[in-house]
Amino acid sequence: MSSRRKVLLILDDVYKQDQLEALAGKHNWFGNGSRIIITTRDEHLLRAHKVDHVYPIRLLIDDEAVQLFKRHTYNEEDPIEDYETLSLRVISYASGLPLALKVIGSFLCDKNKNQWISALDNPDDAMEIFEACAGYNPEIEIKVLRQKALITIVKKEWGGNKFDMHDLVQEMGHYIVRGEHPKNPRKHSRVWKDEEIEAMCFDLATMENYETEALKYFSYYDLDNNYISSRICEIMSSMKKLRWIDVTFGDDNGDGRPTNFSDSFHPKELCFLKLRSGKQKKLWDGYKHLPHLKVLHLEGMNFSISQLTCLKVLNLSHCKNLIELPDPPSSLVFLNARHWIPLTTNIVNGGERLLQSMLEGDAIKNRSMILIPPGFKIPMGFTPPLLKVRRYTLQLPENWQDYFSGFLMCVVLNDAIISRDDFKIIVKQALSFEDDLVWEESDGKWYTLVWYVSFDLLRDTARWNQTYKALSFEITKGECSGFGVRLVAKKNRSGLMETSTTNSYDYTPLFKIEYDKASDAIMISSLFDYY
Structure with a gap:
């Protein structure tokens, strides 16, 4: 043609x-x-x-590299301090490679000066950015996948976000995982088909598995549910390379068969464990060394949990029969225990002690904390007392930024919040003061929400001014009956001044903080859903 x-x-x-x-x-x-x-x-x-001519593509000269990098990083409305000096360091490191400049530039485009310096001071991190698809850096990998149009992020109908992709891309991923052994799930790095997991459960042989890294299973209500619920724990105990577990047990299990992990359960790389609807009285016997476990989500469980020294996120929602919560590890920065926790458990009666324990742990180092306890023990003991307001004015002492590390906000909610988008607070300079009624326990309607936000997280936003004498905190989304804010002193448990460096700390971001033009204020919202 x-x-x-x-x-x-x-x-x-x-x-x-x-x-x-x-x-x-x-x-x-x-x-x-x-x-x-x-x-x-x-x-x-x-x-x-046998093409006629082959032209090797030369590397970019410095002037071209500057132009390309600037196109991906420079923000005229909010330019970064010392941009020229910092950008030259990146250009020198990239050595004229266009892809390196694009990927590193896209990563740094929304970062502040300190974050630029932190990234540039660690060349290994910069290499991980360039070789994103080979590592395990979620923030970079997700950005690269979006840039290549392999995934999109869409809003859920009931709030929050989720990943979406074309069916053909999903099928390709399934094909890659199943690879040379399409009918042998024990050879797959990820196992998610319920029928294949159930077939593994009915196979009497339980061999050690060094292939599977992720497992997702939802137990349906059938005659064999009790057996599957007990066997699946044995199957997972044999998987030595597990990094990610998401299992929903059937509500009908509990016929006496043990459903806890066996003594052979030692997945040292495990970082995410989510279990729902089981009736286990314990996860495992004795102590387990899980140095990378950061997220533990237990829903509807019925056992005590042992201390996990690296745990960052603990979700105990719907644990109706929780027996006891031991002293949380100092690493904990997010705890959700909002639904139906028995009134006799120590998590209800020791709410203030739990809050203090988290503040004395890694919350200060992490620069943020979220606590959702049952009951109203924390708001009852909060000082200064909560008020019946949506807008709270906090008067600030002289040199407050030198003696305090951040703000502790306590809210008694009237309605359930499920997604991260259901609750937001704006912060700006207070220009007037009003007398309001003090909140009382009889005003409580739903449950308590406690946020800790450090000054460090607010410093790089517009409208942050350390000379203010008073600040106004206003709930712009979400209904409440009581609201209070106080300063958190810069002291650790030994009484020494606390430092806020995060250079060697495994930082877990909890909040989205941005300048809101409509209200001319700093807006704070959670990066975590609350269900």
């Missing part, structure tokens, strides 16, 4: 010989004067196809 036409054909990012044979097989396919431009990372493909 095109043999008489003069055409311009551009074949970008060719990686297979048959692509060239199908689209540009011979010269006589195109009319005189046609130009065929092929880009590829594999020069051998061009040589094998």
